[in-house]
Amino acid sequence: MKAFVFPGQGAQYCGMAKDLYDSFPEARELMDRADAILDFSITDIMFNAPEEELRQTRYTQPAIFLHSMAAATLLGRDGIAMAAGHSLGEYSALCFAGAMNFDDALAIVARRGELMQNAGTENPGTMAAVIGMKDEALEELLAEATPAGTIQAANFNSPGQVVVSGSIDAVRKAVELARSKGARMAKELTVSGAFHSPLMKPAEEELKKALDEVTISDAAVPVCMNVVARPVTSAADIRRNLVLQLTSPVLWTQSVEAMIASGVTSFTEVGPQKVLQGLIKRIDRNVATAGVDTAEHVREQLTV
Structure with missing residues (x-):
């Protein structure tokens, strides 16, 4: 069984999807449509903007979504048994699976990016990567850091x-504790907010209002969702999980394991970069991985 997986924030790069736009009329049509839907030219930002502008959450999220959907549109659904996306990538997965139409999904993604950026300003926070600790030890560490402020495992x-994600003092305390407890690496990340933590609550409430305005259908392809780490097709479950996702951890390891347990043996990352391919290989070295980022990658997949 083959699955498509879709990347989240952090996978962006300057000039992203330009060769898809130049090489494939279907991709060009989709990207031009995105410019017409949004109140700014997302293609101009993707193709020409400096890194610091592209890195703004309100631009990053629609850019990655559009890149992923341009590639996915060219590839089609034939032979794909399941899909998943990492955080923002879940919207790409759901759009690919037919649970949301492109116009609605793009508008929601743009709104989500704006809301998350605003929440990061309203409730300042940060995130940090911790490598080389077992989950149980990390949970104990987070309990120790909690007196310094809000904090939880985010991804x-x-x-x-x-x-980990939360208030600045708590995250920095967690980094300090992780280093003292033998973590191989503990490093604060450059982000505009404490994503997937309770500090995103204002964004969650507004996102629910936005989602209530759009149609969500049952998915034609099961999507293994971040919040529950199991394949979902029900429109009601999809809507509920998308709202919860902003303040809940992304259970990516658990999702990939669930997909493998369901019979998936091959994962193709659809969208910019190859972050998810690396994570999947660390979860299970026995599965096959591939990526479709560029026009060359699309041509390779279409000739397989």
């Missing part, structure tokens, strides 16, 4: 690689 990316 379970692969065994021994977890991102």
Whole structure:
């Protein structure tokens, strides 16, 4: 069984998807449509903006979504048994799976990026990567850091690689504790907010209002969702999980394990970069991985 997986924030790069735009009329049509839907030219930001502008959450999220959907549109659904996305990438997965139409998904993604950026300003926070600690030891460490402020595990990316999120003092305390307790690495990340933590609550409330305005259908392809780490097709479950996702941990390790347990043996990352391919290999070296980022990658997949 083959699955498509879709990357999240952090996978962006300057000039992303330009060769897809130039090489494939279907991709060009989709990207031009995105410019018409949004109140700014997302393609101009993707193709020409400096890194610091592209890195703004309100631009990063629609850019990655659009790149992923341009590639996915060219590849089609044939032979794909399951899908998943990491955080923002879950919207790409759901759009690919037919649970949301492109126009609605793009508008929601743009709104989500704006809300998360605003929440980061309203409730300042940060995130940190902790590598080389077991989950149980990390939970104890987070309990020790809690007196300094809000903190929780935000991304379970692969065994021994977890991102924590919360108030600045609490996250920095967690980094200090992790280093003292033998973590291989503990490093604060450059982010605009404490994503997937309770500090995103204002964004969660507004996102629910935005989601209530759009149609969500049952998925034609099961999507293994971040919040529950199991395949989901029900429209009601999808809507609920998307709201919860902003303040809940991304259970990526658990999701990949669930997909493998369901019979998936091959994962193709659709969108910019190859972050998820690396994580999946660390979760299970026995599965096959591939990536579709560039026009060359698309041509390779279409000739397989």
